[in-house]
Amino acid sequence: MKAIGSLGFIGLGVMGEAMCANLVRKSPLPVTGTDMKREPVERLAAIGLIPADTVAGVAQAADVIFLSLPAGAQVEEVCLGPGGIVSAKGQVHTVVDMSTSPVKLTRELAARMAAYGITFVDAPVARMRQAAKDGTLSIMVGGPPEVFERVRPFLTTMGTDITHCGDVGSGQVVKILNNMVVFMTVNALAEALAIGRAAGVDGGLLFDVMSKGSADSFALRTPGLKSLVPDTFPEQAFPTDYAIKDIRLALELASQAGVGAPAAEHTRQLLEATSKAGYGRAYYPAMIRLIEAAKVQAAP
Structure with missing residues (x-):
């Protein structure tokens, strides 16, 4: 399996900013992140996030990228759209979607990303905004067991209940x-x-x-x-x-x-x-x- 030496985070909204903050503070690896709004990027940069201007900038810097986006359409765009993760041709080899996305789309994205050598797993979260701040989310993961074990240490920076639910899409x-x-x-x-x-x-x-x-x-x-x-x-x-x-x-x-x-x-x-x-x-x-x-x- 490919090594994990750096992390990325895309989507720093109400939940994503708090989740990324915990990842930055608790992970021993550098975290590069971006969002359409610059304010959360700047706030997180103050605690150690490496800011990126674009999705491609994150993909070129990170081995594993976490997504926290509004819906499946945005997930698909970030992964496969112009200027997205695939088109950046960076070093990323694993994408962990922590958004809430349609099950069918999640499984389709996993197959499409695999064609580019990128493993795609789903890890949506439950509980409220305060839990995101406290790092006590419940996180439900769908994907191969060996990939789950590799990303679990990073998920534990954001949640206290990390559950492997089965194959890709099962977390959703x-x-x-x-x-x-x-x-x-x-x-x-x-x-x-x-x-x-x-x-x-x-x-x-x-x-x-x-x-x-x-x-x-x-x-x-x-x-x-x-x-x-x-x-x-x-x-x-x-x-x-x-x-x-x-x-x-x-x-x-x-x-x-x-x-x-x-x-x-x-x-x-x-x-x-x-x-x-x-x-x-x-x-x-x-x-x-x-x-x-x-x-x-x-x-x-």
């Missing part, structure tokens, strides 16, 4: 379904909160009692108690439009497998309505605004 499957269940659970919590308040019960008390019983969950304790109850949906958290992207990926996967998912479809419709109502950039539990508005409209 697990991540997408994880998010689907979380969104559906938040949908259920929002409905319960709306009903409870309408029946005269304090929302904080309702969720506190639920957290002591069989309804307890991460969704109840985090988006539930910290967002739904105080009715706070900041834009710097996981936005509704991102949730729509992920649940659409889950439904696409369900369709490909011939599995019906009516509950997930209901949550997709609610999220899309939430975005259309002006909450596309707001934290996705803002869906409760539409649930409560429907309650008012339905009242006699």
Whole structure:
């Protein structure tokens, strides 16, 4: 196997900047990075990142490149588009996609990159922005076992739960379904909160009692108690439009497998309505605004 002497990171957004910061601080290898915005590059350069102006600049400097991009289209462009990793003809031999991308595209990219001698694996992440800052993400990896073992030490700089899920694309499957269940659970919590308040019960008390019983969950304790109850949906958290992207990926996967998912479809419709109502950039539990508005409209 080819040696790993240098690392790269492309995509320094809300999650990517924090993830790259942990990689820079904790890895013994030099890290070269870039982003379309210069501000995060400059912030990370202050702690040791080697800044690059372009994707090609990263590809020419790094053996292994980590990606944290908005969607599969950007991943494909960065890998195979003009000025991308392949066209740079650099030294990179492994690409680790930490974005949330379609499973089918992920497997296609792995085959296409292999034709250029580059191994492509998926390693999407779960948990919130604070976990990215703290280096406590859950990371789900799809790829050959030997490649997983080689990149695992670098992934441990960013996460505490690193799971090999199977062949290429398997990490995406697990991540997408994880998010689907979380969104559906938040949908259920929002409905319960709306009903409870309408029946005269304090929302904080309702969720506190639920957290002591069989309804307890991460969704109840985090988006539930910290967002739904105080009715706070900041834009710097996981936005509704991102949730729509992920649940659409889950439904696409369900369709490909011939599995019906009516509950997930209901949550997709609610999220899309939430975005259309002006909450596309707001934290996705803002869906409760539409649930409560429907309650008012339905009242006699």
